[in-house]
Amino acid sequence: MGDNDIALMAHLMRRAGFGARYDELEERAAKGYEATVEELLHPDDNPDGLELDLAERYFIEWNHHTRGLPEYVAWRMINSRAALSEKITLFWHGILCTADSKTQSYITSYAELEMFRRCGMGSFRDLLVEISRDPAMIYYLDNCLSHKGAINENYGRELLELFSMGVGMDGKFNYTEEDVKECARAFTGWTIANGIPGQPYGRYEARFVYNAADHDEGEKTFLGETGNFNGEDVIDIICKQPATARFLSRHLYRYFVADDVQVPSWMDTPPPDPETIKMLEDEYFRSNYNIRSMLRVLLNSDAFKNARFSRIKSPIETVIGTLRLAGDWTSPKPGFEWIFDEMKYMGQEIFNPPSVEGWHTGQEWIDGGTLVHRINFTAEFVANLDHPGIQDIVSRLASNGPTITGEQLVEGCLRYMGHYELSEENHRMLIRQASQDGELDTSSKDFPERVTKTMQMIVSTKEYLYA
């Protein structure tokens, strides 16, 4: 097992998860890349290592999912071995968007995330049916206000524009305004029950109701097909479209492989890697719209393996990745709300995407304020020698011998933090800084601090912004 294997595993775990400590990388690399991909693709067949009973004992408000749900979701991301399950849940949360700022019901929003966890790697067709029945979505996009004879187009429009096909592809529109209206007609009657008020006993999960009496039974023409369509029929037609294959493939590529332009530009901007996108489109149809199959193709592709450090980490990836590296929050303790706040200050709030379009990604994560916050947060954590993950890095470096050079220190930190790669200039600068006092005595009292200072410099580089 060479450095390359571990570096590749670090890449996989950053993308298909939220990063991993070096001991986990060694363990997974020993098992093999493809075997690890399969393990990640089948979370139900492998223990996730989460002790949720214990977490819910101490954070008892997580019980029944009535409160503290952003923290609960973060807890799962930090501690689950089923990393892709959590990552795909976040993926769909950023595409099939609802926001608690409108729904005001964590228990219902969390049920949506559980649905993503359950269906997020299955059939895209089933996922679209589930999201169309999802109470948070029905409320968020007003389908509960869409009635036979008086449609509200909101859900019908976003289902086409942002959830499945996109406005256009290769410079051409994918659907017409008439299609939007017909789509909305097909989803009349897909509504929610009148809910129980949050007082006096707290929130209850909202419930889907199909109201046949309010469904428009009339004939509809949608994307060139005519019939007495209901919502599922419309989804079947959507799933057959080449535009849907392109849209889903491009989303998967952007999330797992490399940054791309924002979604509204996709109609006129070709995908950055047409060959890989085509491969995903083909797999979409071959597998009968199976997301797991598409992910398998993607994660085993050379395009993925060679795409290291080509995506800017999202705030959630930054915070969760840092906590996983540090080994913090592996057991319950007070103060967890603060972790959620950190992501929020960096520009990404779980359960509250800024709009139905989701979060804009790539360089849009970064501005003066969020950059400073990101670096300060990360630098603070890697400097804390109380964290077991940081102690582990110090121990590994100290085990190299009685002394190490400044270059060994820098290389070791980069390796144990997940095989990060720096520009030549930054690399040289860090080595110069680390070497200024000559060789380092690994048994000296200030050695741990020299290690953490080097790590602080690494997390302050531009390269560390990338995954």
Added chain:
Amino acid sequence: MVTEIAPVTFQYSHTIGRQEVRSGTGFFNPVAITHDADSLLYVLSRGTETPAFYPCKRVTVFSVDEEFVRDFGHKFHPHEAVPSAPDGGFMWPTSVAIDSEGKVYVADEWLQRITIFDSEGNCLGSWGKTGNGDGEFDRPSGLAFDKEDNLYMVDSRNSRVQVFTRDGKFIRKWGSFGDGDGQFDMPWGIEIDHNGDVYVADWRNDRIQKFTAEGQFLMKFGTSGSGDGEFNRPTGVAVDKDGIIYVADFKNDRLQVFHRDGTFAAKLTGEATLSSWGRERVELDPTITRGREIAQGLQEREKVFAGPVAVDVDDENRVFVTEVARHRVQVFQKQSAIFQGGLL
């Protein structure tokens, strides 16, 4: 020869409480309940860390008829929750017990201490030391007093029960980690019956164990599952004067009832109705009133237990079930199996 055990039946009485994130009438994530010699009930709210919700971690005292008496205690913010934090505040409160003088003892599993209040809610001090030696503890959970005012504590992460004097002097201990007789895995609730025998909710072993006051193992019942007599993380246990055993079957969202020999007797899944405090809140806001009028399936959904975490029973055989996720107490009256006289 007796071939049938008298059935144990219950009449739902009423519901007490509502969600109240600050103080006054209501609870916020209640985790423990007990009663004093005057039949006043004491509910301990674990609350939340959210700064705006203050004091939220507190003890609320009230009558069975839902007359608010007082509340006391307050919460620390996480950065204040250190061993030197002043007495009277809570971080992760877990249990409440009352001695023969009416003093109130609250366990806090983060601050690792027992805080003592007088019956008016004035803080009298605290004791406790973290560790695994005699008299030290790690994450104290359930508390219960015997008739001699000895305090029995579930020392959860040390997998044992410890017995203390009221001022914290160690008396004895028993238990170790495991799933054998007399062993525990993250135990939680504790109860002492009228004979002085001790019952422990062996949380992660999904069972109840019974001991003598000295710690001699007497019996166990329960296994993992959701069938009758099975548990999914039992949290609280209570025993009435007839020896009937009540178990808060937390993650199965039910109360299970057992005969004194541990055989299954009955299960309750909740009958909640609108409490008086709840009605006061509802009537303050017409939108809530209207919302309840149009809510579909309100009665069926509102009545069931959600996170029944603690149970208490008084000498009148009234059973009090505390629900952490619904911030309330459901009250049931055990019906007598003895013929009370009168006409057929």
